[in-house]
Each structure stands twice: as structure tokens, then as C-alpha cells.
Amino acid sequence: MDIVMKLASKKAVVIFSKSSCCMCHAIKTLFYDLGVSPAIYELDEEAKGREMERALQSLGLNPSVPAVFIGGRLVNSTSTIMSLHLCGSLVPMLKEAGAIWL
Template structure:
């Protein structure tokens, strides 16, 4: 879906979420605590939300949040947590230009 590609390419950190999802809120807090300024797309509040959600499911993610770093799919909350615990999240955020240390 071209609209999804455009949304993902607009910023180096993009999070798709639903306003009622606790884990989505947690991911946004997690990234902003690093000093990141993610583009946040509320799938339950934007006009093409269901269509975008369907496109995200083709990437293999049927649940939110879905995070893209440097225009690449990073995954959901479990994947982001794993990346952080193994020490590869912050370097990826730096390479993508999300964080400037």
C-alpha cells in the first residue's frame, strides 16, 4: 500500500498504534524517554486506519504497536524489547538518525 510506504518514509521513527492499547502507550513512552520524537499514527482515529492496519498485517503484524525505524520494520513490543535487551536498539536508532548522541 503506497499510503503506508509514504507514512513510514516520512520520519525515521514511526509508530502505528491504537489509542486504547496500553502497550502502544508504553512503547511511545519508552521511545520518548530516549529523547526520540516518533511519528505516531492512531489507527483507530485516522480515516484510512482499517486499511493501513490491513496493510500492516501483510507485514506479519496483526497487533499494535508496530514500529518502523529508519524506514524498516522493527516489529512490535516484543521485538523492540528484545532489541533493547540485546543492546542493538540504541545503535539502530542512532544509525537511523532518531537519536543524536
């Protein structure tokens, strides 16, 4: 758990992902399209990826990816991010975290 929380607080937006996950790809694309440069940790390519995945699951994420942290806070996964974006709340959150300056 410590490694996940430490990594999650290193940058304004942190995404824990898997390289073969289509929903992870969609979330990463959304953030790139919004002008965000997130830190991305591909759990299937990280040495401690399985440990990080178990930590994300212990936070209640199922599936464990994509897991998005904004400003060091877990925002949850795909459905939450998409809902925030559609209702207009995601961009203000990103501005507040210092991820974008629009």
C-alpha cells in the same frame, strides 16, 4: 500498503498505534524516554486507519499494533523492540537512523 510505506519513510521513527492499546503506550513511552520524537499514527483516529491496519496485517503483524518502523524499515512489534532494547541494539539503530544523537 502504499500509504503505510509512504508514512513509514517520512521520519526516522514511525509508530502505528491505537490510542487504547496499553502495549502501544509502553512502546511510545520507551521511545520518548530515549529522546526520540517519533511520528505516531493512531489507527483508531485516522481516516484511513482500517486500511492501514489491513496493510500492517498483510506484512505479517498480528496484532497489527504497535508497528514500529526505524529508518523506513519494519522492526516489528513490542517483543522485538523490547528485546532490541534489552540487548543494547536499539539505541545504535536509532542513532544510525538519525533519530537520536547521543
